[in-house]
Amino acid sequence: MQKEKIIQELEELKNDNRFRTIKTNDKSLYNFSSNDYLGLAHDKDLLQKFYQNYSFDNYKLSSSSSRLIDGSYLTVMRLEKKVEEIYGKPCLVFNSGFDANSSVIETFFDKKSLIITDRLNHASIYEGCINSRAKILRYKHLDVSALEKLLKKYSEDYDDILVVTETVYSMDGDCSDIKKICDLKDEYKFNLMVDEAHSYGVYGYGIAYNEKLIDKIDFLVIPLGKAGASVGAYVICDEVYKNYLINKSK
Ligand SMILES: Cc1ncc(COP(=O)(O)O)c(C=O)c1O
Numbered sequence: 001m002q003k004e005k006i007i008q009e010l011e012e013l014k015n016d017n018r019f020r021t022i023k024t025n026d027k028s029l030y031n032f033s034s035n036d037y038l039g040l041a042h043d044k045d046l047l048q049k050f051y052q053n054y055s056f057d058n059y060k061l062s063s064s065s066s067r068l069i070d071g072s073y074l075t076v077m078r079l080e081k082k083v084e085e086i087y088g089k090p091c092l093v094f095n096s097g098f099d100a101n102s103s104v105i106e107t108f109f110d111k112k113s114l115i116i117t118d119r120l121n122h123a124s125i126y127e128g129c130i131n132s133r134a135k136i137l138r139y140k141h142l143d144v145s146a147l148e149k150l151l152k153k154y155s156e157d158y159d160d161i162l163v164v165t166e167t168v169y170s171m172d173g174d175c176s177d178i179k180k181i182c183d184l185k186d187e188y189k190f191n192l193m194v195d196e197a198h199s200y201g202v203y204g205y206g207i208a209y210n211e212k213l214i215d216k217i218d219f220l221v222i223p224l225g226k227a228g229a230s231v232g233a234y235v236i237c238d239e240v241y242k243n244y245l246i247n248k249s250k
Contacts, residue, residue, distance in 0.1 A: 040229035068246070083234050086205060087214055090242045092235045097197055097223025100233035102128035104193060104219045105162065107249040108241070109134045113160035116150050118142065118176065122195060125164050134162070141169075144180045151188040161190035167207040168198035175199075178208060182216040193219040201227020 013019040040046060054075075067076070076093050083091035094100035105128025109115060113134035117125060120141045129136045137154070139146040147163065155161060163184075165176045178194060185192065196206040200222045203210055208217055220236040222228075235245065 035225040036229060037226065038229070040227070043229075046229075083236065087209060087220070087236050089214060089220075089236050090239050092237070092242050092245055094233045094235060096231070097122075097195075097221065097225060097233040098124040098127070100221045100223065100235050101125050101193075101195060102131060103245070103249045104221065104235060104237075105129055105164070106131040107245055108132075108191070108219075109160060109162055111135075112158070113162060114154055114158040115162045115164065116147060116154075116190075117164045118147075118166065120169055120171070121164055121166060122170075122197070125193075125195065129164075134160075142174060142176050144177055144184070147181065148184055148188075151184060151190065155188045155190070161188075162193060163190050164193045164195070166195045166197065168196075168202065170198050173198075175207070178213060178217075179211055182213050185216055191218040192216065193221065195221045195223070197221075197223040197226055200224070201229075 010019065036042065067073075080091045080093055094103065101122065101124035105115065105125065109128075109132040111133040113132065114137065115129045115132065115134045116137045116139060117129060118141055119138040135158075137150050139150055151161070151163075163181065165178065165181060167178055168175050181192065184190075194208055194217045196208060200206045206220075206222060208214055208220055214220060214236070218237060218241070221233055222236065223233040224230040225232075235242075237245075
């Protein structure tokens, strides 16, 4: 993008009163705009209990480089193992939900693929779709029959099809019918990616876990910045996918 165009867009944002700046945390204010909806991340008792329960040997404050270059924290490896025990599938920890979503999509799908996505999916999902250069089709929010129509129409034309949905949607708190979407796999060949950012914590380990659908979901993404009261994301997927991500994901 041309510099002039960027400057012009910033000017337009300022004129529209939509120009954002990074502010420092002012302790004299209540913060109602973070993802820490319940204030869990600042709950001193909870933090203390957390540190009591998990012994952080070799715990440092900076990683200094990516895991691939310098090796991983033992803590992260243990976390991945623990998550694998819970969900029954390997886990790769990403540093954010945004990275997890966009990386998974752009690593596995390309311009020969078709991605079918709920219209209201998160920006990180759209980022991955766009970066992948796949053909993108959006279906009406939560409308599984609209999704099925697209699968019926296009499944012969593409070898690689990805269907992406969230479980709980942030704006209205409405839920997709992931059981029904999983059932479509009996009829059509596609990969399924599910983002549980807003259900993890609210629904325990998430709706996919509760409804025993983990096996049917190729990429289960669990960002931890909401009710997880933390940062980063789990990508829960088969071992081969995990290894491919480790080797190929940006
Ligand atoms: C549905 C959904 N997926 C992914 C993300 C991105 O997660 P993170 O904040 O960890 O980058 C968000 C954040 O708002 C989200 O709402």
